[in-house]
Amino acid sequence: GYFQVPLDKLDRPKTAFSTRDGHFQFKVLPQGLTNGPPTFQRIVNQILGPNRWKHVLAYIDDIIIYSQNFKEHLKHIEEVCSLLHEANFKLNVDKCEIARTEILFLGHLIKAGTIKPDPDNIRGLTDTREPTSPEEAFRFVKAAEYYRKFIPKFSTIAAPLHKYSPATVQQQKNNKKLKFELSAEARTAFHQLKKILTTDLILDLPDDTLTFKLQTDASVDGIGAVLLQITSNGDRPLAYMSKKLTQAQIKWPTIEQECYAIVQAIEKWDKYLRGHEFILETDHEPLIHFTNKEQLNKRCERWRLKLAEYRFKVKHIQ
Incomplete structure (x- = not known):
C-alpha cells in the first residue's frame, strides 16, 4: 500500500540512502519511516470519507466492509472499490476476502455478532515456553495484553510478570548481567494466563x-x-x-x-x-x-x- 503513495519531489532527498552501486532516493512512501503509518492512515481516511464508520473501517492498509445483508454488501463493496479506484489505489486480489460471514481482522475472528481472538495467535501464546529472561517474560505478558478485554482481572493476574518490565535502557543492560530466575508468583501468573487463553474466549459485538x-x-x-x-x-x-x-x-x-x-x-x-x-x-x-x-x-x-x-x-x- 505504501508504494502507491507518491512522494513530493522536495521530500524525496530525505529518504536517500547509499549502496555500493550508487545513491538512491524513494519516489514513493517507503516503509520504516516514523511518519509513514499516520500519513498513510490519514490518506485512507480521506479516501473513504463519510463512508467510514457507516459500513467500512480501515487500520492502515487493512480495510473491512460490513453490511446487514448480501445485497447491501455488494453495494458497499462497489462504493469502496470506486473510491479506491478514483484515488489510483490498486488492491491485491490474492489478499482480498469477499462476502464472508466470518473473517480475521487485526488478530480477531469476527463471526455472527461475536468476536474472539485469532486461534493462531492464541496457539502461539499457549505454546510459549517458560521465560528464561526478563525480556521473554515481558514479551509474553505484552502479547497476552492484546487480548486483555477478553480476560477478567487481567491486571491483577499479570502483575507479577509486569515487574520484569525494563524501565530504562540501563536497566535492560543490568538485567542481562544478572542471573535470571522467575519468581514463584510470576511462574503462577504465566501458567494461569496460558490456562485462561486455552478457554473459549468470546465476546458479543x-x-x-x-x-x-x-x-x-x-x-x-x-x-x-x-x-x-x-x-x-x-x-x-x-x-x-x-x-x-x-x-x-x-x-x-x-x-x-x-x-x-x-x-x-x-x-x-x-x-x-x-x-x-x-x-x-x-x-x-x-x-x-x-x-x-x-x-x-x-x-x-x-x-x-x-x-x-x-x-x-x-x-x-x-
Missing part, C-alpha cells in the same frame, strides 16, 4: 438497540469492570477491564476506590454508553444514591458531577 449494563468492583488488588448487554438469552459480555491501583490509591477509602472503578469504566466505554441510558451495578451499597445525592467525600462529589452527562440507574448487587 455491541448492539445499540439493546440495553447496556456496567458492573464494577474494587479491591486492594485493583479495580475491574465488565460491559454487558441485556439480551433475550441473558446478559452477554462485550468487554472486560482491569487496572492496578497505585500505592496512593490503595490507601483511599473503599468508597473512593469503588467510585474510581465506575469513572474509569465509563470513560473507557464512553463510545458505547454516551447517549444511551444504561444500568450500573455495584456491590458497594453506599453508592446506590450516587447520582441523586451529594457526596460527603469531595473526591467522589467531583466524580459525580463529572458523570452527570451520562444517563444511568444504579443498582446494588450482592
Whole structure:
C-alpha cells in the first residue's frame, strides 16, 4: 500500500540512502519511516470519507466492509472499490476476502455478532515456553495484553510478570548481567494466563438497540469492570477491564476506590454508553444514591458531577 503513495519531489532527498552501486532516493512512501503509518492512515481516511464508520473501517492498509445483508454488501463493496479506484489505489486480489460471514481482522475472528481472538495467535501464546529472561517474560505478558478485554482481572493476574518490565535502557543492560530466575508468583501468573487463553474466549459485538449494563468492583488488588448487554438469552459480555491501583490509591477509602472503578469504566466505554441510558451495578451499597445525592467525600462529589452527562440507574448487587 505504501508504494502507491507518491512522494513530493522536495521530500524525496530525505529518504536517500547509499549502496555500493550508487545513491538512491524513494519516489514513493517507503516503509520504516516514523511518519509513514499516520500519513498513510490519514490518506485512507480521506479516501473513504463519510463512508467510514457507516459500513467500512480501515487500520492502515487493512480495510473491512460490513453490511446487514448480501445485497447491501455488494453495494458497499462497489462504493469502496470506486473510491479506491478514483484515488489510483490498486488492491491485491490474492489478499482480498469477499462476502464472508466470518473473517480475521487485526488478530480477531469476527463471526455472527461475536468476536474472539485469532486461534493462531492464541496457539502461539499457549505454546510459549517458560521465560528464561526478563525480556521473554515481558514479551509474553505484552502479547497476552492484546487480548486483555477478553480476560477478567487481567491486571491483577499479570502483575507479577509486569515487574520484569525494563524501565530504562540501563536497566535492560543490568538485567542481562544478572542471573535470571522467575519468581514463584510470576511462574503462577504465566501458567494461569496460558490456562485462561486455552478457554473459549468470546465476546458479543455491541448492539445499540439493546440495553447496556456496567458492573464494577474494587479491591486492594485493583479495580475491574465488565460491559454487558441485556439480551433475550441473558446478559452477554462485550468487554472486560482491569487496572492496578497505585500505592496512593490503595490507601483511599473503599468508597473512593469503588467510585474510581465506575469513572474509569465509563470513560473507557464512553463510545458505547454516551447517549444511551444504561444500568450500573455495584456491590458497594453506599453508592446506590450516587447520582441523586451529594457526596460527603469531595473526591467522589467531583466524580459525580463529572458523570452527570451520562444517563444511568444504579443498582446494588450482592
